[in-house]
Amino acid sequence: MELQPKQPSTKGPADxxxxxxxxxxxxxxxxxxxxxxNLVRFAPGARTAWHSHAVGQTLHVTEGRGLVQARGGEVVELRPGDTVHTPPGEWHWHGAAPANFMSHLAMWEGVGESGGPESSWGELVTDEEYGSR
Structure with missing residues (x-):
């Protein structure tokens, strides 16, 4: 067994x-x-850029209200207890609703010995994309 002490919180980079x-x-x-x-906390209106994960990603909302969208799909509202899975390679974004904070657990896998990036990051989500629901 190994205790892993709590590390300081990290601010999400602007890119x-x-x-x-x-x-x-x-x-x-x-x-x-x-x-x-990762436990991720979003202020109202905050969101990720478009991104994908080599082995997929699962999000579990722990509090607040959020939004998620797969590229080409509809913006979906998220509430506490909701779980969303994005399959490998699916471009998507997620974040808080405009008037609410939102926290979620983001779960994914590394790529192991196969190498390559775990996640690929694209452009920031525009205000128009964010407000398209």
Missing amino acids: MFTGDVWFDVVANGQEPSRLRV
Whole structure:
């Protein structure tokens, strides 16, 4: 067993997030584990850029109200207890609703020995895309 003391929260970088976003690493598995878990907190209107994950991603909303969209799909509202899975390679974004904070657990896997990036990041989500619901 290994205790992993709480590390300081990290502010989401401006090239990957719009608005105030903070995250805490919950799990960063070491081989053979590839588990990755972050607790992510979004201020109202804050959101990720478009991105995808090599092995997919699961989001579990813990509080507040949020939004998620797959490229080409509808914007979907998220509430506490909702869980969303994006399959490998699916471009998507997620964040808080305009008038609410939102927190979620973001869970994904590393790519292991196959190499390559775990996540690919694209352009910031525009205000028009964010408000398209």
